[in-house]
Amino acid sequence: MSLFRWHKSALPTFSRGGIHPDEHKELTEDLPIENFTPTTVSIPVSQSLGAPAEPLVVKAAMVKRGDVIATVPGGGLSLHAPISGIVKGVQSGPHPTLVYDTTITILAKPSEGGPEFAEQPGWQSLAITQMLDRIKEAGVVGLGGAAFPTYRKLMLPKDAAVDTLVINGSECEPYLTCDYRVMLEESERVILGSWTISKIIGVKNCIIGIEANKQPAAEQMRKTIAALDLESMSPAVKMSVVVTQTKYPQGSEKQLVQSLTGRLVPKGGLPLHVGVVVQNVATAVACLDAVRNRKPVIERVLTVSGAGIKTPKNLRVPIGTSVEDIVIHCGGYTGDVVKILFGGPMMGRTIADLGVSVTKGTSGLLFLTEAETNLNSYQPCISCGECLDACPMGLEPNRVSQYIEVNRPLETEQFGVKECFECGCCSYSCPSHRPLVQFMQVAKAAYRRQERKAK
Amino acid sequence: MSDESANPANPLHLHLSSGPHIFSGRTTSQIMWMVNLSLLPALLWAWLVFGWPVLAITASSILGCVAAEYLACRITKTSSTIPDGSAVCSGLLLAYTLPPGISLWMPFVGGLLAMFFCKGVFGGLGYNVFNVALVGRAMMMATFPVEMTTRWLTPTLGMGKVDAISGATALAQLKLEGYEGLAKMLAAAHDSLQLWFDFFLGMRSGSIGEVSVLMIILGAAFLLWKGIIKLYIPLSIFVGVALMSPFSAAPVVYLLGGGIWLGAFFMATDYVTSPTTPKGQIAFGLGIGLLTGIIRNWGGYPEGICYAILLMNILTPALNDWFRPKRLTAGGAPS
Numbered sequence: 001m002s003l004f005r006w007h008k009s010a011l012p013t014f015s016r017g018g019i020h021p022d023e024h025k026e027l028t029e030d031l032p033i034e035n036f037t038p039t040t041v042s043i044p045v046s047q048s049l050g051a052p053a054e055p056l057v058v059k060a061a062m063v064k065r066g067d068v069i070a071t072v073p074g075g076g077l078s079l080h081a082p083i084s085g086i087v088k089g090v091q092s093g094p095h096p097t098l099v100y101d102t103t104i105t106i107l108a109k110p111s112e113g114g115p116e117f118a119e120q121p122g123w124q125s126l127a128i129t130q131m132l133d134r135i136k137e138a139g140v141v142g143l144g145g146a147a148f149p150t151y152r153k154l155m156l157p158k159d160a161a162v163d164t165l166v167i168n169g170s171e172c173e174p175y176l177t178c179d180y181r182v183m184l185e186e187s188e189r190v191i192l193g194s195w196t197i198s199k200i201i202g203v204k205n206c207i208i209g210i211e212a213n214k215q216p217a218a219e220q221m222r223k224t225i226a227a228l229d230l231e232s233m234s235p236a237v238k239m240s241v242v243v244t245q246t247k248y249p250q251g252s253e254k255q256l257v258q259s260l261t262g263r264l265v266p267k268g269g270l271p272l273h274v275g276v277v278v279q280n281v282a283t284a285v286a287c288l289d290a291v292r293n294r295k296p297v298i299e300r301v302l303t304v305s306g307a308g309i310k311t312p313k314n315l316r317v318p319i320g321t322s323v324e325d326i327v328i329h330c331g332g333y334t335g336d337v338v339k340i341l342f343g344g345p346m347m348g349r350t351i352a353d354l355g356v357s358v359t360k361g362t363s364g365l366l367f368l369t370e371a372e373t374n375l376n377s378y379q380p381c382i383s384c385g386e387c388l389d390a391c392p393m394g395l396e397p398n399r400v401s402q403y404i405e406v407n408r409p410l411e412t413e414q415f416g417v418k419e420c421f422e423c424g425c426c427s428y429s430c431p432s433h434r435p436l437v438q439f440m441q442v443a444k445a446a447y448r449r450q451e452r453k454a455k
Numbered sequence: 456m457s458d459e460s461a462n463p464a465n466p467l468h469l470h471l472s473s474g475p476h477i478f479s480g481r482t483t484s485q486i487m488w489m490v491n492l493s494l495l496p497a498l499l500w501a502w503l504v505f506g507w508p509v510l511a512i513t514a515s516s517i518l519g520c521v522a523a524e525y526l527a528c529r530i531t532k533t534s535s536t537i538p539d540g541s542a543v544c545s546g547l548l549l550a551y552t553l554p555p556g557i558s559l560w561m562p563f564v565g566g567l568l569a570m571f572f573c574k575g576v577f578g579g580l581g582y583n584v585f586n587v588a589l590v591g592r593a594m595m596m597a598t599f600p601v602e603m604t605t606r607w608l609t610p611t612l613g614m615g616k617v618d619a620i621s622g623a624t625a626l627a628q629l630k631l632e633g634y635e636g637l638a639k640m641l642a643a644a645h646d647s648l649q650l651w652f653d654f655f656l657g658m659r660s661g662s663i664g665e666v667s668v669l670m671i672i673l674g675a676a677f678l679l680w681k682g683i684i685k686l687y688i689p690l691s692i693f694v695g696v697a698l699m700s701p702f703s704a705a706p707v708v709y710l711l712g713g714g715i716w717l718g719a720f721f722m723a724t725d726y727v728t729s730p731t732t733p734k735g736q737i738a739f740g741l742g743i744g745l746l747t748g749i750i751r752n753w754g755g756y757p758e759g760i761c762y763a764i765l766l767m768n769i770l771t772p773a774l775n776d777w778f779r780p781k782r783l784t785a786g787g788a789p790s
Binding site for chain 1: 473476580784
């Protein structure tokens with residue numbers, strides 16, 4: 001429909017590139033979040049960026065839901081028991097990104113009971129440092145997928161002039177609907193969580209960005225904002241919902257900041273350099289749980305979908321639930337599953353071991369059949385320029401790929417390799433199916449090796 | 456990690472790869488075949504006005520190109536790339552640049568040589584520096600100069616019942632005999648409205664695929680609708696040629712005659728040999744338009760689009776370096 005490109009939508013969006021992949025959200029968007037607790041959970045100690053935690057428990061120890069089971073010695077995020085039970089072992093186990101990692105396995109024993117995580121009175125008037133401590137103690141990380149420790153993102157540098165909190169409800173990855181369900185079903189927690197974060201970073205303005213394909217969520221959030229009387233809370237925060245165009249990668253920090261505020265994050269910078277902090281909706285809920293209920297991150301909502309799974313679902317599962325248990329809970333496979341993904345189909349990672357378990361950053365578990373993906377090998381670049389049009393950063397993936405093919409990775413910075421955040425728009429658009437993101441990764445790895453050598 | 460065959464409990468054959476895991480659905484061969492499809496109206500018209508020989512010439516040219524592609528794949532021991540449609544595309548385009556009365560064996564030789572030396576030797580699809588069809592035409596101009604410049608047919612509706620060899624194309628007449636010569640040739644049967652009409656519809660002598668501007672526009676509209684080509688290159692070529700037209704005695708013939716329509720929409724827009732950014736494409740098109748004018752006005756040939764495109768092909772890598780995409784974040788390091 002390129003003839004009609006001048007017909008622009010009135011909704012805000014980012015200025016450059018982007019794609020419109022098939023959404024496939026209809027598989028799960030109307031399915032309410034369902035709770036599922038397996039009989040065993042296996043928690044890898046590496047759950048976020050930074051040093052891995054060290055196990056505090058040994059085999060046969062009894063743990064209760066929420067107990068600290070691993071900590072980082074120098075200070076960092078602790079891990080908590082997702083369920084009450086007995087430690088079956090501390091051993092090496094499969095990990096979605098690191099391949100193998102130290103893993104604590106807990107066998108459920110519901111008779112052990114556990115804390116209720118009831119609302120703590122007076123939570124709203126806690127000091128900012130106390131709130132931050134609670135968020136850190138609860139092990140909150142970015143639940144949108146990046147898994148960056150949230151307390152570090154909220155501890156602003158002294159000279160930062162931040163005036164806006166952006167709550168990311170874009171969920172631009174196809175298939176995924178967990179954030180959508182959270183916004184529909186737990187809108188009050190999202191709003192109160194956003195208020196909590198606003199208080200911590202000291203902003204009076206909070207914008208919730210939601211893509212146009214999630215109108216019901218936008219309406220629900222607006223209703224909740226009207227009902228909650230946020231103006232009377234101290235401090236008062238002005239909250240608004242902005243519906244953006246449905247366009248991938250709307251949920252990328254830099255793109256969303258531009259869509260909602262018109263501000264451009266400088267090269268190599270963060271949103272806070274233009275006065276904005278971005279948090280995902282599920283992270284806002286986790287922050288509220290941490291501050292109001294002192295509840296650590298021991299479970300998360302994720303979307304189980306794809307043509308390869310019998311009954312797609314939106315599930316709330318304890319951290320450490322294995323892929324295998326989820327497959328069985330969702331009725332097994334249909335058709336030939338060729339790829340199992342942690343995350344969405346654009347930026348998600350393939351796994352090859354059903355023993356891999358859900359981590360804090362797992363937003364989706366997709367079972368793709370051959371018809372949904374492409375297993376063909378790639379062809380030479382025909383210089384069509386599709387990747388240049390698709391790249392939201394204005395980089396040149398085509399030329400990076402050509403340099404990598406002739407093994408000249410250290411000459412690719414001129415094409416913007418270091419600004420690439422691997423959204424995948426280039427590879428998605430490439431008619432020759434070139435693995436352009438992978439070429440970018442190869443180039444980045446070469447630069448990292450060079451930097452290490454220089455030290 | 457786990458070997459599926461060694462683990463009967465896991466019957467899946469899982470693939471590991473970097474993201475993304477979904478694709479737009481457009482493939483290179485799909486694009487090539489859509490281009491081929493978009494070229495058919497022009498062939499249909501040529502068949503209608505020049506008769507059956509044009510189909511044989513086209514087949515001969517395609518055969519030459521496909522044979523060269525086959526040879527190149529055999530020599531380099533790579534799997535056949537004939538199904539991707541690019542060899543057929545080059546064959547079609549080469550045939551479109553030939554006079555409709557040319558001997559049947561010549562297009563085969565031209566296609567074979569062009570495809571092999573201009574594409575196969577360079578590494579196949581994506582690696583050629585020059586437009587294959589135009590290299591073929593340039594080779595044939597050098598090898599068969601007489602047939603390439605004299606075997607014109609007079610168009611007659613009815614599939615070539617009259618197979619009269621016509622004198623010359625309008626541009627050649629203009630070059631050789633000047634404006635009076637051209638006027639004499641055209642005025643013999645036509646008033647000026649008819650002249651416009653003939654050039655637009657394609658009732659003029661010329662190369663197989665270039666005579667009907669209307670049919671070329673139909674094919675180009677299809678490619679535009681499908682998002683395969685953009686207007687930057689064709690429009691800037693027309694601007695370039697228009698800038699040069701005041702130097703000509705007959706601007707209408709100048710803009711509608713010759714091969715600029717075929718060249719602008721189907722030759723210059725070839726992905727591999729044209730720049731990738733809009734600004735680069737505009738510079739590329741302007742260069743082609745101006746060079747076409749220079750060759751037509753002051754060069755030795757009546758028509759210059761072929762050599763103009765080939766010359767600008769050389770500049771493509773430089774244009775890609777000079778005109779880069781605009782980065783989203785041009786600013787320096789954060790404060």
